[in-house]
Amino acid sequence: MRAFVQDSYGPAETLRLREVAAPVPADDHLLVRVNATSLNARDWHALRGDPYLARLLFPPFGWRAPKHAIRGSDFAGRVEAVGRSVTRFAPGDEVFGDLREGDGAFAEFACVAESAVQRKPANLTFEEAATLPLAGGTALLGVRDAAGVRAGQRVLINGASGGVGTFAVQLAKAYGAEVTAVCSGRNADLVRSLGADHVIDYTTSDFSRSGRTFDVIFDLVANRPLRAYRRALTPDGTLVLSGGGTARAGRPYLVGPMGLVIAGQTVGRLGRRRVIRLDTAPDAAVLASLRELAEEKTIVPVIDRTYRFEQIPEAMRYLMVEHARAKVVVTVTPDHQAGDNSARSPS
Secondary structure: OEEEEOOOOOOHHHOEEEEOOOOOOOOOEEEEEEEEEEOOHHHHHHHHOOOHHHHHHOOOOOOOOOOOOOOOOEEEEEEEEEOOOOOOOOOOOEEEEEOOOOOOOOEOEEEEEHHHEEEOOOOOOHHHHOOHHHHHHHHHHHHHHHOOOOOOOEEEEEOOOEHHHHHHHHHHHHOOOEEEEEEOHHHHHHHHHOOOOEEEEOOOOOHHHOOOOEEEEEEOOOOOOHHHHHHHEEEEEEEEEOOOOOOHHHOOOOOOOHHHHHHHHHHHOOOOOEEEEOOOOOOHHHHHHHHHHHHOOOOOOOEEEEEEHHHHHHHHHHHHHOOOOEEEEEEOOOHHHHOOOOOOOOO
């Protein structure tokens, strides 16, 4: 099969298209023909190996080189084969899921644990379904579970036009909140179309100095000191932190937003305000919730650009260098080819 392989840390050009052996599913895994994958900031950080601290603590990082050579967390595709202990899926099923453990979805085939996959929403294309796992899951866990957003609350989403942010705006509005979206002016119409009641253009205004306070701040950028967030929170408000911390001048950073998280959790224990660092992992229950929300049209995926499989390095550059909004998607195997097993069988 064809796959983009990463042998060392570096820029998008580090990814090389090669012929590699197709994976073989373990007893509790599925072999999936990847129709589409979507890109996340996590893929970029894993590609560059930053922050440096992550090389010691988290897969797929290694100190000198990545532990797993194939990037790509999110996927949607068709089941090709199943391990002998798999009970919920059969060959031919259309699925979507999360490949954060092991090799990823920048390949024509991938193996995924049964616990990290669900049936594809019937009303979505493969490309649309591939936007859901990491970004949609992070938004759902942040808005519904960590913050417990409910009707009547004032919620601010910092980074509202990104992959997670576009889902978070829709979810917060669906739960009855008054939603303020922070993004650039060029994305104001987008977030309003998703339900945002107010928009703050971060290029001209600072939400932490607006004089307004919020019951919940869901921050996806981590670009302010802790005192700024506290100033914008109600006395018993909740700050949920996820992501953030881009490298300056193209250089990897040492710790990034981790210092903010540690300080926030320490201060949060001293007062009524809560500071929560959102950690996510592949979870079938979360994926099932996303499928239901998508089929009900409570959340609608927003795709900025779609690339061909051979353009993955270009797509990665666009994601992080040109400030993509919403989701960037790659069509790995067009649907008409996916049904032709003789044309592209695993090898």
